[in-house]
Amino acid sequence: MKFEEFNQLIDKLSEQEEYEKVDEILDDQIDGIIKLDSKEIEKYLMLYASLAGDAESLARFDKLFNKAVSLGKIKQTDLKKYEELSPANRWL
Numbered sequence: 001m002k003f004e005e006f007n008q009l010i011d012k013l014s015e016q017e018e019y020e021k022v023d024e025i026l027d028d029q030i031d032g033i034i035k036l037d038s039k040e041i042e043k044y045l046m047l048y049a050s051l052a053g054d055a056e057s058l059a060r061f062d063k064l065f066n067k068a069v070s071l072g073k074i075k076q077t078d079l080k081k082y083e084e085l086s087p088a089n090r091w092l
Contacts, residue, residue, distance in 0.1 A: 003043045010047070026051070026060055034067045041073050045082055053087035061086065 001009075006029070013022045026048065033044045045065060052058040065082065068074045 003040060003047075006044075007047060010051075022051075023056065023060075026057075030060070030064050030067065033064060034071060034073070038068075038073045041068050045074070046085060049082040049085040050087075052085075055088075058086065058088045 010022055010025065013019075013025070029044075033041060036044075045061070045068065048057075048061040048064055052061040061082070065074070065079065069076050
């Protein structure tokens with residue numbers, strides 16, 4: 001699924017308050033996302049970061065980010081730009 005389609009699906013389900021489905025989809029897509037090129041992974045990281053408003057979604061973002069770093073797709077130093085997007089950081 002292309003990023004734009006994925007983003008639209010997440011938006012639609014969120015608007016319908018189908019949060020469990022959103023969580024399930026986000027969890028299930030991590031292994032597929034990590035196979036994409038760096039530019040595409042960055043789009044997903046931005047989306048996952050922007051949705052990271054609680055501990056569970058922040059952990060999901062961390063999982064995707066750490067996998068991307070371990071595979072050399074992005075740099076650890078990129079974390080700050082994603083953290084700025086995360087609603088969970090308002091608590092810190």
